[in-house]
Amino acid sequence: MKLLIFTEHKDTLDFLAGDGKKERPLGKLKQWGLSVTQIHGGMNIGDRNTPNTRIYAEREFKEDCQVLVATEAAGEGINLQFCWLMINYDIPWNPVRLEQRMGRIHRYGQEKDCLIFNFVSTNTREGSVFWKLFERIQKIEADLDPENTGKVFNVLGDVFPANQIEKMLREMYTRNLTDAVIKDRIVSQVDTEHFRKITKSALEGLAKRELNLSNLIGRSTEAKEKRLVPEVVENFFIEASPIVGIHPKHMSPSTSLNKKGETGKIYRVGRVPRHLWTTGDDQESRFGKLGREYKQIAFDKKVLDQDPTVEWVTPGHPLFECVRKEVLKQTEKDLQHGAVFYDLQRSEPARLDVYLVVFQDGRGNKLHERLYVVQTELDQSLSIKQPTIFLELIPATEASEIYDDSNLPGRPRLEQFLIESELNGFLTEVQQERKREIKTISDHMEISLLAIIDRLQIQYGELFDKKESGSEETGLDGRLKQAEDRLDELNTRLDRRRVELKQEGNCTIAAIEPKGRAWVLPHPDRHAPDIAPMVSNAEIERIAVNAVIAYEEAQGWQVESVESENRGFDLVSRKPHTEDPKTAIAVKFIEVKGRSHVGQVALTANEYRTAERLNQDYWLYVVFNCATQPEIHPIRDPARLDWETFVKVEHYQVDAALILKAEREEQD
Numbered sequence: 001m002k003l004l005i006f007t008e009h010k011d012t013l014d015f016l017a018g019d020g021k022k023e024r025p026l027g028k029l030k031q032w033g034l035s036v037t038q039i040h041g042g043m044n045i046g047d048r049n050t051p052n053t054r055i056y057a058e059r060e061f062k063e064d065c066q067v068l069v070a071t072e073a074a075g076e077g078i079n080l081q082f083c084w085l086m087i088n089y090d091i092p093w094n095p096v097r098l099e100q101r102m103g104r105i106h107r108y109g110q111e112k113d114c115l116i117f118n119f120v121s122t123n124t125r126e127g128s129v130f131w132k133l134f135e136r137i138q139k140i141e142a143d144l145d146p147e148n149t150g151k152v153f154n155v156l157g158d159v160f161p162a163n164q165i166e167k168m169l170r171e172m173y174t175r176n177l178t179d180a181v182i183k184d185r186i187v188s189q190v191d192t193e194h195f196r197k198i199t200k201s202a203l204e205g206l207a208k209r210e211l212n213l214s215n216l217i218g219r220s221t222e223a224k225e226k227r228l229v230p231e232v233v234e235n236f237f238i239e240a241s242p243i244v245g246i247h248p249k250h251m252s253p254s255t256s257l258n259k260k261g262e263t264g265k266i267y268r269v270g271r272v273p274r275h276l277w278t279t280g281d282d283q284e285s286r287f288g289k290l291g292r293e294y295k296q297i298a299f300d301k302k303v304l305d306q307d308p309t310v311e312w313v314t315p316g317h318p319l320f321e322c323v324r325k326e327v328l329k330q331t332e333k334d335l336q337h338g339a340v341f342y343d344l345q346r347s348e349p350a351r352l353d354v355y356l357v358v359f360q361d362g363r364g365n366k367l368h369e370r371l372y373v374v375q376t377e378l379d380q381s382l383s384i385k386q387p388t389i390f391l392e393l394i395p396a397t398e399a400s401e402i403y404d405d406s407n408l409p410g411r412p413r414l415e416q417f418l419i420e421s422e423l424n425g426f427l428t429e430v431q432q433e434r435k436r437e438i439k440t441i442s443d444h445m446e447i448s449l450l451a452i453i454d455r456l457q458i459q460y461g462e463l464f465d466k467k468e469s470g471s472e473e474t475g476l477d478g479r480l481k482q483a484e485d486r487l488d489e490l491n492t493r494l495d496r497r498r499v500e501l502k503q504e505g506n507c508t509i510a511a512i513e514p515k516g517r518a519w520v521l522p523h524p525d526r527h528a529p530d531i532a533p534m535v536s537n538a539e540i541e542r543i544a545v546n547a548v549i550a551y552e553e554a555q556g557w558q559v560e561s562v563e564s565e566n567r568g569f570d571l572v573s574r575k576p577h578t579e580d581p582k583t584a585i586a587v588k589f590i591e592v593k594g595r596s597h598v599g600q601v602a603l604t605a606n607e608y609r610t611a612e613r614l615n616q617d618y619w620l621y622v623v624f625n626c627a628t629q630p631e632i633h634p635i636r637d638p639a640r641l642d643w644e645t646f647v648k649v650e651h652y653q654v655d656a657a658l659i660l661k662a663e664r665e666e667q668d
Helices: 010-017 054-063 095-102 125-144 164-173 179-189 192-207 213-226 230-244 274-282 318-337 387-392 411-468 476-504 538-554 605-617 656-667
Strands: 003-006 036-039 067-070 085-088 115-118 266-268 339-343 350-360 366-377 382-385 508-522 558-561 571-576 584-594 601-604 618-624 631-636 644-646 651-654
Touching: 010 036, 010 067, 036 054, 054 067, 085 095, 230 318, 230 605, 274 318, 318 508, 350 411, 366 387, 366 411, 382 411, 387 605, 411 476, 411 508, 538 558, 538 571, 538 584, 538 618, 538 631, 584 601, 584 605, 601 605, 601 618, 605 618, 605 651, 618 656, 631 656
Parallel strands: 003 067, 003 085, 036 067, 085 115, 339 508, 584 618
Antiparallel strands: 350 366, 350 508, 366 382, 558 571, 571 584, 601 651, 618 631, 644 651
């Protein structure tokens, strides 16, 4: 268990966590034998490798220390959601700062209920004021929410203006106010009706966000399909990292965590090779500081539920991004040399050209960066393929004949085809989406800035009238000049932002960069007796797909074919909402397998991995007897079946009997 303690003053921090050096006292917590680290305003930001810096202390607290004692320097900018116990040893006079402290642990990613203690010395004048405030708020919460359901927000920063309590306490110490007067103000201002309005306003603020439900559901569906599951991230890192000199060691079961009854996948990386430090430094502004050493890493976030000291490595983490960039750098020449693949379903060779395309706005902001593949047949016909096509291919293991492509279209023709058939359409979508975003931003910007300008103009007019009337008020000229300067600044800001938003609406294709080329050849063993049954028959597959589409539509679902996109499935079937046909309330990702009779079914490696990733959202529709009377057998989450791996062509097989058995079990 971790404990976070906030103090107001450095002296208090030394009293609790002092190291006993340079005439500093040895802190009480250290005297009690606790491992303690600290963050205070005298420390540099630093990084995870430099001792006595804030980021180093944050890592030390996460990995090694039981207690972090911090002043207000840790009130913003650090994420401590692995800790759920906090003590405010000193209470700040400004309640907003108190909320900021709570936000260090009570934030996105926190898996537990946070327990926060506020220490108040009630035998002091300010302590008695705070006690009265907390007592009053607790009483009102009890009145509004007697069953403690949590529907009443604890919004200290909204009960009083941000610095009102601080001002009252300062006036108390300058003897302009008494503590009795302050307590009376607390009682009068913090009443039940006032608190009810605040919480209602907070709820309405959440409810009035601009939401496009069908758009959100559509994006959720797309994200569900394309999300990177931990296994994919892990497989890439474990296979790629040795190329750059990192050798993760899987920790033994005795020291690893247990996840769903299995040994948790935790690895030890150790010291990061020195030649990677430069790459890490180059990317620090985007992904953070690359550590010099990583003791324990995991790719599945659920591992952190059991041990928050484990480093969660995922895309965006400095170690992952460093490995990715360095691997690309070291393999770039191989990409330029090209590659040869086999395709079990192909009967004629084809050439694949991979392009990286960048889309940006008029201010140079990168909006999208996408890979596209242009496929060229020997008859010079062109088509666009998704990069996932490579997941369906098998690397050639022996020297293969490379076809003469001198008579095939060159780069200018390929790029022109790519622009006309794919990029212009996507650019139109980007521009429309950008236009909607800019309109929303522009509307809010105009409303907020014009309201501020209007208020300032009124204030300026009042000050100007005072001066014209001959007022000799002290500082009037200075205040008039300040208001005038502020108005000029806001008007300039408004004009500049209008120009910037107009520029941001101009979207263009900024670059089309060739990244590599490959030949894909028919698999040399595609006619072998043990492999031939896996080769699909185009006519049988078409019968099967049409049968499945008709089956889904008969049940009221809307079907979209994605057969040519190599996404690991053939169809996306959506169940429309009864009142809003544009909104899908359920989605199926369907892979169709057709057989002329009843026989074995095989999935490619890409199809099988996609089934594993999508689980309950992935359906395998097996259509037997396509040559006579098609019979549809839908299987949900087919990855759970007992598939047999066929290593030679990277396929997974299952008997027809298991398909029929799984269907019967689902129906039961």
